[in-house]
Amino acid sequence: MNKKQIELSNGEQxxxxxxxNNESxxxxxxxxxxxxxxFLPIIESLQNxxxxxAPDMRGFGDSSYNNHINSIEDFGLDVFLLLDALNIKKYNLLGWxxxxxxxxxxxxxxxxxxKKLILLESASYRGYPIFKKDEKGNSIIGTHYDNKEDMAQDTVQVSPFDNAFKNNDVATIAAVWDQLIYPVNKPLKEDGNLFLSESMKQRNxxxxxxxxxxxxMSDSSNGVSKGDGTIKNVQCPVLSLWSEKDLVVPEYMIDETVESLNNAKKVVLKNAGHNPLVDCxxxxIIYIKEFAI
Structure with missing residues (x-):
């Protein structure tokens, strides 16, 4: 599979x-x-x-990072520009x-x-917190950074990995995937090398x-931002898939998001971790087809 390229109207490549070729x-x-x-492990079985x-988001993969993003919404606006350019009016969404x-x-x-929304090991609609750390490197629950510059100095969750990307420290990023993302199954060596090479392209x-x-998206503060209340605007049916061995996204994040939506259901994947694209x-594929076809 070869990536296509387009210049978005905001100047990003x-x-x-x-x-x-399906209409859906x-x-x-x-x-x-x-x-x-x-997403290669599932694309071939879904393309009929x-x-x-499947875009490379701004600052990921081969896409440019000419202008820094300031919010999650910025990524979505890029995708809208792509879909508009391709004249795609209605679609199903899957977000991992x-x-x-x-x-x-x-x-x-x-x-x-x-039309339909599938959440795969998704961050919460109230965000994903990075708390301040004590002298032992443990999170001090409820203590948030006041700004991006201070958070960037976090020596446990942020700066080691930011430095790894900047210094092309493949071993550090490989260790993250091995320990946190692949607790159940490991990809084949060739696939794993491909995935890792794509990961190393991140600049953001x-x-x-x-x-x-x-x-x-809630209507109350998450400790950092007040919340814009926009979760109520989600109208489509939602399927949230979460793996019982996910070491990145805790189950409470899945539950609070599902409970905030009018038409959502949760499915727990057994014996899988944060990357069910490799684990199962x-x-x-079955859940996607059953839900979205």
Whole structure:
């Protein structure tokens, strides 16, 4: 599969996968430390039933990062520009991890365009907090950073990985994936190397982490931002898939998001971690087809 390229009207060079010819469109939105390529385990089995659009978000993969993002919404606005340029009016959305937050925001901004929404190990509609740390490096729950610059100095969750990307420290990022993302199954060596090479292209880690902490679609404060109340604008049916061995997104984040929506259901994937695309792609494919076809 080869990525296509387009210049968005905001000047960003955007790369994306466009597979299948079906009238029904499924847009796949990747998460942090990844790209469109991480969806390869499911694309081939879905492209007979959907036209698959999978972009590299701004600052990820091969897409440009000419202008820094300030919010999760900025990523979604880029995707809208792509879909508008491709003259795609209605579509299903799937968002994995950070991509889930982007998908939720898109569904709130254009509820008439999103037919079905699938959340895969998604960040909460109230964001994903990064707390201050004590002298032992443990999170001090409830203590938030006041600004992006201070958060960027977090020596546990942010700066080691930001430095790894800047210094092309492949071993550090590989260790993150091995320990946190692949607690159940490991990809085949060739696939794992491909996924890792795509991960290393990221240029926006601090901006993404701050966008996640400030993301808040609820009508109450999450400790960093007041919340814009836009979760109520999500009108489409929602399926939230969460793996019982996910070491990144805790179950409470899934539950609070599902409970905030009018038409949502949760499915727990057994014996899978934060990347069910590797752990149980067959199950993910079945749930997508059952829900969105």
């Amino acid at each position: 955007y790369f994306y996968l466009d597979e299948g 469109v499924l847009v796949l939105l990747h998460g942090n430390m990844s790209s469109s390529i991480h 039933d959907f036209r698959i659009i 991890s950070t991509g889930g937050a982007i998908a939720l925001k898109m569904a709130a901004i254009r509820p008439e365009a999103v 880690l601090v901006d993404v982490d701050w966008a996640l902490t400030t993301f808040n 792609p067959e199950k993910v």
